[in-house]
């Protein structure tokens with residue numbers, strides 16, 4: 001996340017707040033993508049199969065609408081090719097992170113051998129593909145920019161960059177914009193699609209939980225009813241389920257790398273200036289101090305004695321904490337809620353007969369992704 005520095009972070013947050021937090025344009029975009037995805041899922045009804053590849057384009061479309069006012073068809077081969085490339089990079093992430101975790105390794109290995117070990121070509125190809133796509137999209141935006149009528153993140157950035165052109169402290173530039181879009185993509189795409197994957201795996205593994213969700217959704221939001229944000233407060237079990245998905249999966253298990261600006265004394269330890277500090281968010285989620293029987297999947301832990309959803313004051317940190325907290329939190333929460341309710345309105349998920357899902361994770365640094373290519377059975381309700 002090299003580009004989301006302090007001032008750009010403020011700009012990005014403001015933008016995501018304006019476009020992402022429940023504003024009608026983005027809610028409609030999310031609803032549209034969720035419905036399109038359900039259509040694709042229906043086509044594999046009754047057949048044990050992994051979740052469709054269309055999941056990635058559906059999530060990309062939400063980001064891409066917000067950033068560039070564009071969408072792709074869910075079977076678009078360019079986007080599916082992009083996802084496959086990301087998968088290769090993800091599979092090589094352990095090796096790639098060597099350079100961050102043990103930077104001196106570069107001093108003892110010749111560059112060509114080091115690049116071969118970390119499979120740098122996959123990473124470079126992904127990075128070049130993304131940069132050239134973002135650059136051409138920015139060029140298109142520049143041609144038709146209407147300063148009085150900004151449509152999306154790129155328009156807003158270009159207008160602000162123009163306002164700041166005589167400010168010597170401004171860090172805004174086209175290159176920085178390309179980097180910012182890259183950061184939003186890398187931070188926002190896989191986190192969201194992997195969480196949807198976890199949602200489906202937990203629904204299939206815990207049928208009693210899915211039954212309760214179906215009952216609540218059938219009552220408050222029956223099939224054919226269009227979701228609005230007002231429905232949310234009437235769906236406490238659904239909210240509780242999503243919180244339990246965040247806790248149980250602990251997808252972003254380690255937060256971003258932070259640095260101490262000065263020596264800090266914390267919990268009896270002295271952390272020197274300029275040390276790397278990585279918050280281990282996942283460990284908090286499994287700490288019995290905050291959650292009873294943490295190894296059990298129990299959405300009920302987030303329901304209070306009045307039957308209402310209640311977020312704990314401490315212990316649940318899926319989006320991190322403090323100044324570098326996730327800038328996409330509101331968008332992600334809204335998007336996941338809509339995808340989940342739209343799927344549950346129309347579909348039932350189960351494991352193939354006599355099979356169970358492996359709920360352990362693929363080991364890559366920082367993330368706890370599900371083992372994605374496992375079969376599930378979708379039934380139309």
Ligand code: HEM
Pocket residue numbers: 001004009063183184185187188189191192195251252254255256257279281318319320321322323324325326327328329331332
């Ligand atoms: C389920 C979905 C998501 C989860 C669990 C998640 C979680 C996180 C976490 C834990 C951090 C690090 C915070 C820290 O170290 O304190 C982070 C950072 C970040 N996230 Fe997310 N995120 C999600 C979705 C998104 C989305 C949809 C976007 C963009 C639209 C996004 C953009 C970012 C950015 C730009 C940062 C870096 C912020 C900075 O460095 O200041 N995230 N996220």
